[in-house]
Amino acid sequence: MANVLEPYLYLQEQHGFGQNKKSSAPGEEGSDGKRDGEESSDEDNQAPKEENDDNEDEDGKSGSSSSDDDSEDPELAKLLRENSESPSSSDNDEQPRSQPADTERKGKGRFIHQEYDSPAGNISILMIACWTMRFPVMYMDFVRLIEAYELPYLDSLRLLPPSLTLHLTKQNIQALSPHFAPTPMHMHRLTSRLAKLMFRSYNILTPECNAAPLLWRAVRGLQGNPTLYTLTKQLAHTLSLTLTIHYSLAPKLKKLKTRDPEHHKYDNAPPEVSLAATVIVVLKLVYGLDGRKRTPKDIHDPACALPNLSEYLIAIKELEERERKSKTSILSASSTSSALDMDNDMLDDYLDFCEKALLPRENRNIEHGVIRDYFPLTRHSSTPDEGVRSEVFEDSLPDAMSAVRIHENSSDLGPGNAYAIYHTQDVLGSLPEDYEKIVNRAATWAGVEEDYVCGVVERFERRLAGWWDKVRREKAETLGRVDDEVCRICIGQLIQHD
Structure with missing residues (x-):
């Protein structure tokens, strides 16, 4: 082993390579300098060192001391790293810049x-x-x-x-x-x-809504009677109401011209809103709801079977008062009632509701409930079934109302005369008081905004006006004249019973 290391040590001493210096080939500068003799100048020893410093970065295989690494310029290292980056890496850096837009789209x-x-x-x-x-x-x-x-x-x-x-x-x-x-x-x-x-x-078709009982609910929600139900049903048939849950599931309209639409506006309205709007149109035909009195002059006029307008509006107001005091209205998010407005039965119901709404299911024990621990009071003697029954009968059976009186020689307008259509886009306009009460009641019953109900009513009224003009032209062409008899025939087609 010593024989093997001796040539290496000899060359290290003679030529000065090893450790931190790059060795030169035998017979070149180092050998010539030693062969001449006698001196080994600092320039001869310094030249290989400077050459080694210049080529230090190129020779990655040669060893380097920790002192040289510590003395490396950080700015130079940064520039070298940036210069050594390939074009592919720059492309990869540019790619994430376009990701926020994709992220926004995905988001x-x-x-x-x-x-x-x-x-x-x-x-x-x-x-x-x-x-x-x-x-x-x-x-x-x-x-x-x-x-x-x-x-x-x-x-x-x-x-x-x-x-x-x-x-x-x-x-x-x-x-x-x-x-x-x-x-x-x-x-x-x-x-x-x-x-x-x-x-x-x-290819699963959702059927139409069960319109008959839903229409009766709309009529009762507006305190109507069976006569109002019959008139509304006939008018809904005349208007060709869409009773499907989406207008694309209903048959398309017959196109007489190329520019004719395939569907009506507001065909995608909720069915209960459409039925309530149809009830309002019938009420406007009978009562006018514009501040001017309408009086039927014929005993066969269906308006004779409808209640008096003043009593009808009072019945709507009383219904709203009963609903405001009901349990459903108190538990509503839009309710403004406080505990001071509740009686004993309503307080008991409200405490039961709080126990059901605030406590987990496993903590709701009948025998040892939290509400019973904090409020150890007995409930009212009346059973829940009796309260529910009485509330249902009060809402479904209002007080009897007197019918509209007939005046054959009256100078008042008749039902259906001077019909006014109010434009919903007129933001500066206002509705008559009677008409606004009925619209607010219909909007509350259906759970939508008043403006939306007015928009549906206006669209149905304009559709009815178009049907009226069409029927009147056809009857005029048949009879050869346009007079009151033609108008009575048209009205008879509108209000005829099934």
């Missing part, structure tokens, strides 16, 4: 999908199921059940076991815990879109 797409994957989407599925089974339900029925905590929707995570909610993120908890019940228009948009996708994707 927007996720927001759209979250809208249809929200808890309100479950209500739309229930709504389609009820339509398929021909239940005469409306969107406000689900809203009332949600606000009464009968249908799990608000703060529903408390009903789930901890093992299912343990790993939910904050975003998931927020998405699954809405603070308010969905609006009927929002549920209708989700439900109609779902029905349209079911038909396009799987």
Whole structure:
């Protein structure tokens, strides 16, 4: 081993290579300098060192000391790193710059999908199921059940076991815990879109709504009678109301001209709103609702079977007062009632509601309830069934109202005369007081805005006016004249009974 190391040590001593210096080939500068002799100048020793410093970065295989690494210029190292980067790396750096736009698009797409994957989407599925089974339900029925905590929707995570909610993120908890019940228009948009996708994707047709009982609910919601129901039914047939959950599921209109539309405006309105708007049109035909009195002059006029206008408006006001004091209205999110406005029975119901809405399911024990511990009072002697029965009968059987009187020689306008159509886009205009009361009542019953109801009513009125002009022209061509007899024939076609 010593024999092997001796030549290496000898060359190291003679030529000065090894450790931190780059060796030169034998017989070149180092050998010539030693062969001449006698001196080994500093320049001879310095030249290889300077050459080694210049080529230090190029020779990656040669060793380098820690002192040289520490003395390296950081700015030079930074420039070398930037210079050593390949074009592909610069392309990779530029690629993430375009990612925010893609991220925004993906984020927007996720927001759209979250809208249809929200808890309100479950209500739309229930709504389609009820339509398929021909239940005469409306969107406000689900809203009332949600606000009464009968249908799990608000703060529903408390009903789930901890093992299912343990790993939910904050975003998931927020998405699954809405603070308010969905609006009927929002549920209708989700439900109609779902029905349209079911038909396009799987050829599953959602049937029309069960219009007869739903129309009766609309008539009773406006304190109407069977005569009003019959007139509204005939007018709905004349207007060709769309009773499907989406207008694309209904047959298209017959196009007499190329520019004729295939669907009417507001054909995609909720069916209960369309039926309530039709009831309002009939009421305007009978009463006018513009401040001027209408008096029937013929004993065969259907207006004779309708109640007096003043008593009719009083009945609507009394119905609103009863609903304002009912349990459903108190539990509503839009209620402004306080505990001072409640009687003993209403307080008991409200405490039961708080126990059901605020406590988990396992803590709601009948014998040892939290409410009974803090409020050890006995309930009222009346049974719940009697209270529910009395409330239903009060709403369904109002006080009897007197009918409209007939005056053959009266100078008042008759039903259907001087019909006024109010433009909903006139923001500076105002509605007559009687007409506004009925519109507000219909909007409250259907759970939509008053402006939306006015828009549907206006569209139906203009559609009815077009039908009126068409029938009058046809009768005039047949009889060869336009007089009161033609008008009576047209009115008879409109209000005839089935």
